Amino acid sequence: MSSMWGQTLKISLFGESHGPGIGVVIDGLPSGHRLDEEAIRQFMLRRAPGRSPWSTRRQESDETEILSGLYGGRTTGAPLAALIRNTDARSADYGDLVNKPRPGHADLAGSFRYQGFQDPRGGGHFSGRLTAPMTFAGALCRQILLEKGLWIAAHVYEIAGIPDEPFNPVDPDEKRLAALAAKPFPVLDDAAGARMIEAVEKARLSADSVGGVIETIIAGLPAGLGDPIFEGLESRLSSLVLGIPAVKGIEFGSGFSSARMTGSIHNDTPVIVDDKIRFRTNHSGGIQGGISNGMPVVFRIAVKPTPSIGQEQQTINLSEMNEEQLIIKGRHDPCIVPRAVPVAEAAAAIFALDLMLGAGFFRTHEPSGF
């Protein structure tokens, strides 16, 4: 197991869906940053369950208690631990799962790994609920990044094959993208969004689920961060983002579309704009040779359809070693993509702050105050 990630900024996630609580230790924060706890709360609400028809009906306020690392409202530089108590846990819904694993879930792989000792209630530590503390950590990192002029946005790029308008990766409109955060269904094209909601509702009614794609942009990242080979931004970001449950793919810039382009189309032409180096296109997603080139970093992630569906499914009975039918009870999302949008932003923020800290952006080498 390692639910830890990071180099200079490190996070350590803990908790289970139906245990006493979930939380995160954030180790390596710069000192002296005044936290806006209300803004963090608002950010976390975008992920919280029970607030829309496409979300599980489980009610969790996700109130977060900060246990350490904060003094006088500012970060101290010491590890900041945050705890979210589980309140609406109903373990009875999940009784037989160790013996009858849910198709598409980690129940069976988890049993292989932990010899059946994993907490089966609601997926335990495998639960998407673990994205709550990750979102907390990301919300906090975002605030600190904003001081350096970085901003992050994400949207539902596609659900059930229905596309939103893509981000402009060359010259993103900060105001327009900032408005996404206020939308219950974060798309640029609300008409497309309405069709997506319809598709989600249709899946819900047929006791099924749908997947989708999320696009995220990190704007304002200075050029010259990262390194070739294994410290490339693609490597580092992937190792974090693919830790989000249900994410099965990631692409940067034009990504898989690049594979169908010619070099003459794909190569981003450098240009001089107002005495600054920019690029005419951004097929590379702001990353060349693993290093930021000053353009927005753009990536998309594939989110598989929620495995918990209401239909009867075939599974196996581990004690009998035979095949049986299963009907999953409990409360589930027919589509987790909208709720995963702030999680993608959170991951981007954690990644970017780790990168910036590693490059020394928040260190002051003159001991101050005296």
Next chain:
Amino acid sequence: MSSMWGQTLKISLFGESHGPGIGVVIDGLPSGHRLDEEAIRQFMLRRAPGRSPWSTRRQESDETEILSGLYGGRTTGAPLAALIRNTDARSADYGDLVNKPRPGHADLAGSFRYQGFQDPRGGGHFSGRLTAPMTFAGALCRQILLEKGLWIAAHVYEIAGIPDEPFNPVDPDEKRLAALAAKPFPVLDDAAGARMIEAVEKARLSADSVGGVIETIIAGLPAGLGDPIFEGLESRLSSLVLGIPAVKGIEFGSGFSSARMTGSIHNDTPVIVDDKIRFRTNHSGGIQGGISNGMPVVFRIAVKPTPSIGQEQQTINLSEMNEEQLIIKGRHDPCIVPRAVPVAEAAAAIFALDLMLGAGFFRTHEPSGF
């Protein structure tokens, strides 16, 4: 910079395209494994340049000298260092690159990062040539994995939009896939391959380049390896594979296609086959909750078109800070996808051996020999 990767097995890559040599230190190998150096040489030839029309005409035999970690033909357990001397380096071809960065290359991002002190000759440490020592490391890891029944294969899944027959992710035909290694153009469907070669040739004639997709399979990986969240197989493999130059995306199992499936389709149904647990489909690519489930691990990577093309392109002159035209000289691949196939296999092998070693598969707890 960190050209190091791994947890239990660690590799450290070094070298530049036109410097004295390139190489790798492999730290953490199990002791006692007899190396078949000829097999490694054969494996590396699949990547070596100058052997086909779609490859650069640079001639490098990639003869590898093992400097340490081998005694009496067997691994000692100490770091195994390997050195490949550069022989056909022509630095004169690359004179002006620091000042006039090549579009689509890391020249400019590298200058941002290293303040112009990076070795500009042939891309220096950013060069695809660094995949030679990575391929050596992978070839070596493959041999060790074979002893545990793991095998790895890869093919050109798509070039210029032309698809090969996909791998069967449920029940791959080991013999048929093993035959891919002997093909100069590794595809299952040779007719499709012929059309791809044609597309590559067309790109070459128009002084352009094309990209593609590579599909890789790891078969025989035991169930129960990996962990949820950040030690998931997707996270670990991505952090390695996205370190290969030109790779801009990765997907596992159905990957981005999952995003368009419903849960009832996507969920892999567990079944009992000969008293063993298997799955009817393998949309998850052998990984659930980050953990191997006993099915083949399948992943695809997007390879962008080679940025070095013969056409005149616009770039900027850094000392003048104006825009200029550039014609890249030197010898380049119109398509690196076929040569990248063994590199993908190598990455898969390094990943898998690191994973197996971390799980204690090669440790004997009884001190032996006495």
Next chain:
Amino acid sequence: MSSMWGQTLKISLFGESHGPGIGVVIDGLPSGHRLDEEAIRQFMLRRAPGRSPWSTRRQESDETEILSGLYGGRTTGAPLAALIRNTDARSADYGDLVNKPRPGHADLAGSFRYQGFQDPRGGGHFSGRLTAPMTFAGALCRQILLEKGLWIAAHVYEIAGIPDEPFNPVDPDEKRLAALAAKPFPVLDDAAGARMIEAVEKARLSADSVGGVIETIIAGLPAGLGDPIFEGLESRLSSLVLGIPAVKGIEFGSGFSSARMTGSIHNDTPVIVDDKIRFRTNHSGGIQGGISNGMPVVFRIAVKPTPSIGQEQQTINLSEMNEEQLIIKGRHDPCIVPRAVPVAEAAAAIFALDLMLGAGFFRTHEPSGF
């Protein structure tokens, strides 16, 4: 900041002396181990404050709430987080410390590092109180190690220059050493212990403090663990143990005494005892070439005298940048050595379990339960 440590087993400490609470996330525990929470509580009491004349009079029961990683009384394999609320915090005692740093404390270095934003109350995250969650983690690891036949003991080796009887590093008496855990003042020679207590009391009456040395033994560690150079047991153990506040030195086996021996004396002669390989002496402390040789691992740590003393001391006023006198209020230990004994044992246990896990001792490669 990084209050994280470990490779396979990782711990993440958080909290401040006078904040809401302190705690630890333990990531990487093997699954299926039944915890004896009462035994952990007993172990932690050995470190807890307020129980003896040589301890601070601060009262903390150190009741530990396990937040995750435990299900049905057994470890699940997921991160186990534990929280200890601070109850007897009196922040008023520590008002002026940011401006008037206490000599011998981290106050000033902390201000250099965190620009004065660190939590100054009771030393904040620098406090020895952070050894409570470390002791919890160690107590837990000890239980798991016992199943593999490892046991750990420590004693006050020396206080104020008064020595205890040293451990027998060749053939330690398990029963006799186990009895140390029940002693309020853990020494083998109680007469020497009485003299030490006298020295501590004398220091306390003169508003001063004394330091000492702790000796720890790890018995039952299998031969063949560790690696030469940087993964040597000395390197790994030091990196953990020197993280305990107030520890200023470590030595293995004969340690600094080795420096005065000749090779003919120092070399441990291998012998055959009951068909097993043993050594006649154990000057190497059970470690040769960084690797365990099957003999007990023995190390000693130097603990500096508590910096908080009641005497008037000179310090500086940071805002005035002049020199001033300081009298430290608050409740302090005249000697922390006895309370640090279980902390040393805890560190040894964390180290040993990380080592064992990394070597695959707790992995079962046959998925069990079905």
Next chain:
Amino acid sequence: MSSMWGQTLKISLFGESHGPGIGVVIDGLPSGHRLDEEAIRQFMLRRAPGRSPWSTRRQESDETEILSGLYGGRTTGAPLAALIRNTDARSADYGDLVNKPRPGHADLAGSFRYQGFQDPRGGGHFSGRLTAPMTFAGALCRQILLEKGLWIAAHVYEIAGIPDEPFNPVDPDEKRLAALAAKPFPVLDDAAGARMIEAVEKARLSADSVGGVIETIIAGLPAGLGDPIFEGLESRLSSLVLGIPAVKGIEFGSGFSSARMTGSIHNDTPVIVDDKIRFRTNHSGGIQGGISNGMPVVFRIAVKPTPSIGQEQQTINLSEMNEEQLIIKGRHDPCIVPRAVPVAEAAAAIFALDLMLGAGFFRTHEPSGF
């Protein structure tokens, strides 16, 4: 195995005493630093064998070939690999060692770990010869640190119980300490040095060996580096320094002597000197709470007597599992302490550069050159 160390600057050591060669990859160097290769060569000569009566008579020039990471005489920021060919290897001297391990050596522990497959010739990868590439890396790091005003010195603090004059840890005399590097036997008090040489010669004549202590100082390290708990300077430096073969202990500042002091003596009083914060004493060795306080960092390491001695010793025969006599042939140092002095300096330099790089001291956030 892991012969890798570091966080921002990482080194990867490889090679065996009697294999083709030994070397190091240094990953993470800042770009643009002009190397003085002759100065590195001079530094390495201080460690090289065959130059004094107390050294092995093996002749190795330790000529180092830089394979990568250098362009136009300056570091590029890419990994710098260096190779030292072994020239005077005489494997025949070491024939029977796998079966008849040398007392005090890693032969037996190595066999436990690597099942007898380790390279036995001259200790293989366990050999002190591996300190040659470490010394190369350190020599290189020293040059870069000098640009920031850091300097490092070390001396033989004690051999066979005979002490040198200790360093002044408060106000070290840079010139006097710099002169140590030119001395074949680096002590401050040459009369004491003469007595030490005598003791070494006496050991040599009786086919025995002696150990000693090395004291090292790092001056000019900025205040505010490091962190409490596991990223403390003591933890980080120990993890590196205890990787040097034969080192069995380390202490910082007053170290084990602290254990016999009272707090009122041990506490370093802060004072204002020329408007700067200094300390009247330096019992803490420049480190408080794990963080540098602006005073010189001082540490001492215990070096055990060379295990290879000419006297007949008892060992065991592993194939017979009985006890036998052994006479070690080959060429050995009666005392490695003087040759280990530059190794200690090298380790200090690697540590300090890693620390400085991690704190962002060598990053320029303004992309330069355009």
